[in-house]
Amino acid sequence: xxxxxxxxxxxxxxxxxxxxxxxxxxxxxxxxxxxxxxxxxxxxxxxxxxxxxxxxxxxxxxxxxxxxxxxxxxxxxxxxxxxxxxxxxxxxxxxxxxxxxxxxxxxxxxxxxxxxx
Numbered sequence: 164x165x166x167x168x169x170x171x172x173x174x175x176x177x178x179x180x181x182x183x184x185x186x187x188x189x190x191x192x193x194x195x196x197x198x199x200x201x202x203x204x205x206x207x208x209x210x211x212x213x214x215x216x217x218x219x220x221x222x223x224x225x226x227x228x229x230x231x232x233x234x235x236x237x238x239x240x241x242x243x244x245x246x247x248x249x250x251x252x253x254x255x256x257x258x259x260x261x262x263x264x265x266x267x268x269x270x271x272x273x274x275x276x277x278x279x280x
Contacts, residue, residue: 209251216244 183196220240227233262268 206251209247213244213248213251216240216247220244 183199220237223240224234224237227237
């Protein structure tokens with residue numbers, strides 16, 4: 164079965180899966196798992212939203228029937244969908260660049276609470 168990389172075990176560091184799969188008493192370090200899950204779901208939903216906007220924009224453009232207002236609306240939908248995708252990719256690249264230049268790759272890209280295991 165195909166599993167998207169956002170939800171795959173390989174998409175998260177091995178230490179996260181070990182920390183998040185315990186049956187111990189909840190601690191403040193449990194927020195690391197909650198935050199990681201929220202970010203994973205938010206990224207998946209953002210990708211789905213971009214896909215649906217592209218699909219809707221294309222369908223609106225195809226069914227515009229030569230109406231200039233409908234074509235303009237479809238072009239705006241497609242433009243905003245592509246702009247959203249570019250902004251998501253740019254945010255990830257900027258964060259990765261900052262992490263690589265500052266040497267904080269592990270601590271900047273992985274949400275950890277100091278003092279955790």
